[in-house]
Amino acid sequence: MKKRVLAILLTVVLVALLLPGCSKPTTAQGDITKDNIKVGFVHVSDPSDMGYTYNHDLGTKEMQKALGLRDDQIINKFNVAEGAACDTALRELLDAGCNIIFATSFGFEDYVLEIAQEYPDVQFCHATGYQAAGADLPNFHNYFASIYEARYLAGIAAGLKTETNKLGYVAAFPFAEVISGYTAFYLGAKSVNPKVTMEIMYTNSWNDPTVEAQVAKALIDKGCDVISQHSDSTAPATTAEENGVWQVGYNNDMISAAPNASLISARIDWGIYVTFAVQSVLAGKEIPVDWCAGLADGAVYLSPLNTAIAAPGTQEAIDEATKGILDGSLHVFAGPLNGKGSDFSGNPITIDVAAGEYFHEQEDASAPSWCYIIPGCTVLE
Amino acid sequence: MLDTTVALLVAAVLAGTPLLLGALGEILTERSGNLNLGVEGMMFMGAITGLIGSFFYEQAVIGAGLAPSGALSALIALLVSFLAGAFGALIYGFLTITLRANQNVTGLILTIFGTGFGNFFGEYFGLKAGGYIAVSKATKSAFAPINIPYLSDLPVVGKLFFSYNWMVYFAIALAIAMAWFFFKSRVGLNLRAVGEDPAAADAAGINVSRYRYFATVIGGGICGIGGMYMCMVTTSGVWVHGCVSGYGWLAVALVIFATWRPLRGMVLAVIFGGLMVMRMYISIPGLPAQIYEMVPYVITILVLVITSIRQSKEHAMPASCGLNYFREDR
Numbered sequence: 001m002k003k004r005v006l007a008i009l010l011t012v013v014l015v016a017l018l019l020p021g022c023s024k025p026t027t028a029q030g031d032i033t034k035d036n037i038k039v040g041f042v043h044v045s046d047p048s049d050m051g052y053t054y055n056h057d058l059g060t061k062e063m064q065k066a067l068g069l070r071d072d073q074i075i076n077k078f079n080v081a082e083g084a085a086c087d088t089a090l091r092e093l094l095d096a097g098c099n100i101i102f103a104t105s106f107g108f109e110d111y112v113l114e115i116a117q118e119y120p121d122v123q124f125c126h127a128t129g130y131q132a133a134g135a136d137l138p139n140f141h142n143y144f145a146s147i148y149e150a151r152y153l154a155g156i157a158a159g160l161k162t163e164t165n166k167l168g169y170v171a172a173f174p175f176a177e178v179i180s181g182y183t184a185f186y187l188g189a190k191s192v193n194p195k196v197t198m199e200i201m202y203t204n205s206w207n208d209p210t211v212e213a214q215v216a217k218a219l220i221d222k223g224c225d226v227i228s229q230h231s232d233s234t235a236p237a238t239t240a241e242e243n244g245v246w247q248v249g250y251n252n253d254m255i256s257a258a259p260n261a262s263l264i265s266a267r268i269d270w271g272i273y274v275t276f277a278v279q280s281v282l283a284g285k286e287i288p289v290d291w292c293a294g295l296a297d298g299a300v301y302l303s304p305l306n307t308a309i310a311a312p313g314t315q316e317a318i319d320e321a322t323k324g325i326l327d328g329s330l331h332v333f334a335g336p337l338n339g340k341g342s343d344f345s346g347n348p349i350t351i352d353v354a355a356g357e358y359f360h361e362q363e364d365a366s367a368p369s370w371c372y373i374i375p376g377c378t379v380l381e
Numbered sequence: 382m383l384d385t386t387v388a389l390l391v392a393a394v395l396a397g398t399p400l401l402l403g404a405l406g407e408i409l410t411e412r413s414g415n416l417n418l419g420v421e422g423m424m425f426m427g428a429i430t431g432l433i434g435s436f437f438y439e440q441a442v443i444g445a446g447l448a449p450s451g452a453l454s455a456l457i458a459l460l461v462s463f464l465a466g467a468f469g470a471l472i473y474g475f476l477t478i479t480l481r482a483n484q485n486v487t488g489l490i491l492t493i494f495g496t497g498f499g500n501f502f503g504e505y506f507g508l509k510a511g512g513y514i515a516v517s518k519a520t521k522s523a524f525a526p527i528n529i530p531y532l533s534d535l536p537v538v539g540k541l542f543f544s545y546n547w548m549v550y551f552a553i554a555l556a557i558a559m560a561w562f563f564f565k566s567r568v569g570l571n572l573r574a575v576g577e578d579p580a581a582a583d584a585a586g587i588n589v590s591r592y593r594y595f596a597t598v599i600g601g602g603i604c605g606i607g608g609m610y611m612c613m614v615t616t617s618g619v620w621v622h623g624c625v626s627g628y629g630w631l632a633v634a635l636v637i638f639a640t641w642r643p644l645r646g647m648v649l650a651v652i653f654g655g656l657m658v659m660r661m662y663i664s665i666p667g668l669p670a671q672i673y674e675m676v677p678y679v680i681t682i683l684v685l686v687i688t689s690i691r692q693s694k695e696h697a698m699p700a701s702c703g704l705n706y707f708r709e710d711r
Contacts, residue, residue: 046504046622048513078504079622201661204670209621210611214392218661221388238617242525257515257619380664 032099032281034067039074039278040093042086044105045207045232046078052206052232053078055251056104056127059270066275067282082107082206090115094122100281102127102274105206106177116140123287125277127270128177130367132289141287143273144177144366146294148184149325150266152332153302153318154248155188157263158226159196160311161246162189167198168224170215170236172206174379178230179341180361180368184332185228185248185266186377192317199224201380207232213239220245222380226263237262246309253303263310265303272299292366295325333359339372387540389655389662394549397654399424399615401552402607403632404639404646405559406466406600411641412563413596414576415477416703418488420604421629422495423469427605428612429499431462432620433506435516435613443517451523454516455547458609466605467598469495474597478590481705492629499608503620516618524548524613548610552647555603559643572596576699579706589706607632634681640688640696653677 039060047054057076064074075096077089086108093101094115100123103112109129116124116137125141126132132142158167167189169182186198201219203211212231216239219227228248229236234257240247241258249265273291280287293299305315324330335353343349351372353359361370373379403420410417417423435458442449473491476482507513524546527533533543562569574582575592583589611624635653639646660673688696 046507048503048507048620048622050513050619054513079500202670208626209616209619209624210626213615213617214396214658215661217392218388218658221385221392221662233616233621234619235616235621238619242617381660381666381668381670 032284034069034282037069037073037100037278037282038096038098039063039069040077040090040096040098040101041075042077042080042089042093042101042103042105042108044080044082044107049207049209049232050234050254050257051249051251053104055268056270059272059274062269062271063275063278066271067278080105080108086111087115094119098122100125100278102277104128106173106175107206113137113140123277123281125273125287128367130365133365138286141277141289141291142366143277143291144362144368145268145270145273145299146292146362147266147268147300148180148332148361148368148370149295150268150300150302151181151184151250152188152191152325153321154228154264154266155185155190156192156317156321157305157310157314158185158228158246158248159189159191159193160314160317161263161309162193162196162226164223164225165193165195165197166222166224167196168216168219168222168227169198169200170212170219170227170229170231171200171202172231173204174202176371177368179373180370181230181250182228183339183370183372183374183377186374187332188321189226190376191321196376198377199380200377203231205231209233209235212236216240217243234258249303255303255306259306260309262306263314264305266300267303268300269298272297290366292362294362295322331358333361333370335359337374339374341372383537385662387537389659390651391540391544392658392662393651393655394545395614395654396657397650397652398545398549398552399607399610399628400632400635400653401556401647401650402548402610403604403629404635404650405552405555405643406603406605406607407633407636408600408639408641408643408646409559409603410470410597410600411636411702412576412699413572413593413600414579414699414701414704414706415474415593415597416484416488417470417473417491417597417601418485418633419469419473419491419495419601419629420632421625421627422492422498423466423601423604424608424611424625424629424632425495425499426465426469427462427602427608428625429502429608429620430465431458431605431609432514432516432612432618433502434458434461435520435618436506436510436514439517439520449517449519451519451521454520455523455613458520458613459606462605462609463602464605466608467602469605470598470601473601474594477705478593478597481707484703484705496623496625499625500622503622507620514620516613520613521618524618546614548606548614556643556647563643573699576701579701580710583706583708589708593706604629604632631677634678637698638681638684640684641699656680 043053045053047057080089102125104127106128109126112124112126123139128144129142132140171178189196201215212235216227216236220243225245227236227240237247237254237258241261247261254262277287335357336355337353340350435454438457439449476487477484526544529543533539571587579589639649656676660670
């Protein structure tokens with residue numbers, strides 16, 4: 001009897017403790033101001049990756065500082081898998097009363113799209129996606145930066161440095177975002193070193209340091225002496241360092257992780273967009289459906305060159321190419337250029353850019369669309 | 382071709398070592414009759430504690446204005462990760478040996494607990510350290526490949542046998558020692574008796590509970606060391622969320638594949654490791670990477686099928702593994 005009473009008592013206490021959690025969240029009705037706005041983020045990893053999420057989180061901090069928001073107005077959901085966990089994370093952010101939510105990984109898009117329809121008063125911004133233009137939802141937006149420009153410039157450092165004329169690329173998925181990135185990187189290397197070739201290997205994950213390290217090691221074993229990456233962590237950099245070859249990073253200045261290997265990194269300044277989007281909500285203005293900026297706006301840039309190990313003349317070559325991109329005389333995907341790829345259903349497709357023309361990458365949409373493998377690049381699978 | 386083969390073998394050994402350590406811990410545990418499915422959890426616990434152990438040691442030494450010693454830091458990581466894994470196993474042991482809880486359920490809970498433990502403290506200390514936890518160069522170089530003059534420079538042989546970090550040799554020595562312990566020592570014989578038939582062992586005057594506790598706790602500690610390998614070698618001394626990710630389960634599969642024998646485990650760990658990295662070295666055009674990743678598990682299923690068809694007593698699971706011992710049931 002005593003036990004039963006105790007059990008009932010405990011249950012009552014538990015329910016009593018849970019009830020406040022169920023209460024209707026105080027969604028900001030009326031004006032959204034600097035003091036009551038709440039900004040949510042869903043990340044596939046956490047800043048300890050020292051790569052993609054770290055870099056995006058810097059953008060968050062930039063926005064917080066620029067707009068003067070308090071810490072409790074920013075809610076981060078880290079290490080959210082690209083699956084049902086994303087749905088949960090988004091709903092938790094909505095329960096917490098977020099007015100604008102950024103989802104930063106490609107695989108989140110379907111979940112964000114679904115929830116955006118349910119919550120028309122909340123703004124949803126999804127990085128690297130492509131569905132906003134066709135979705136026709138006023139509160140769902142895509143954003144990205146034309147990272148291919150910075151990758152092209154970073155490729156110059158790799159092309160000048162390589163001794164075996166073989167570059168290795170640790171790539172996440174065979175998606176256009178990744179293919180566009182490594183093609184630009186390769187074209188940059190080739191612009192200064194016509195003999196260079198590149199081998200690409202997929203990890204099939206945005207962030208799996210174990211596999212990234214193993215893939216990097218395999219590429220080095222195949223004779224690649226500059227490793228670059230489209231994956232989130234610094235594992236390719238530290239692997240390159242351990243094996244005495246060089247590396248070109250992504251998202252973050254990786255020199256501190258691999259001082260004798262990392263030459264330069266292609267980076268995105270997410271702060272520009274994040275600040276702009278949050279400001280738009282505060283001002284009651286509409287956020288563009290599709291946002292993309294590049295080198296000219298400072299949305300993509302290069303981390304400082306590691307002059308201690310870079311080939312002589314690298315900085316000059318990069319500066320010259322930068323000038324060309326900025327004044328429009330240099331196009332990354334300039335013809336003559338041909339490549340092969342496959343469309344969504346796996347059918348082979350080809351592209352042939354004639355001399356004097358160029359492929360208009362990320363001009364009509366923020367999502368990269370170059371998905372062709374060009375001669376000189378070999379995908380190992 | 383030779384170069385590729387050597388490179389593949391070296392990569393296989395490196396990928397196989399954490400599996401071997403996890404499997405050795407689990408072999409010791411299962412030989413005593415405890416089926417601890419919490420290997421993944423204990424590896425996570427060992428991974429994070431080993432890393433923060435080294436990290437705090439370095440911080441303390443640097444704070445005192447001295448240079449940290451890599452060897453000492455590695456030793457601390459080894460000890461702390463062992464203790465953390467042993468602690469996880471102690472929880473398991475208390476629940477199953479003393480309280481006689483269901484072994485499968487307890488093991489699964491330990492996996493969930495350990496994964497959360499690792500990721501929680503990884504993030505917690507990462508935030509405290511201002512972003513992420515990473516050990517300094519001194520510790521990193523302690524986990525770098527060894528370099529023995531002349532031997533390491535030999536063609537092929539030098540690469541194949543003398544180019545690993547110390548933990549690889551540690552794991553090999555442990556496997557050999559464990560094989561000796563099981564099959565050549567008195568205590569090992571007693572332990573096997575406990576795993577096969579605890580009632581008979583009890584009648585022979587062997588303290589079943591004590592043997593099970595010791596085997597489980599030490600086994601858990603070895604699993605913890607396997608986790609520390611993931612953190613220190615595979616991800617180069619940086620905490621990465623979910624870094625053990627499935628290796629613990631592969632280790633459990635390896636135990637079955639190795640038919641509870643340490644030396645067999647040593648060879649098969651290299652094969653498992655090789656299967657995991659094979660796609661990066663040998664490419665079969667048109668074969669998706671996912672197929673390669675399935676292979677270790679498919680092989681485990683095949684081994685299970687074959688051993689159950691053969692019904693060989695010698696290669697079977699210890700007879701009482703998975704069952705709790707009630708003295709009163711005798």
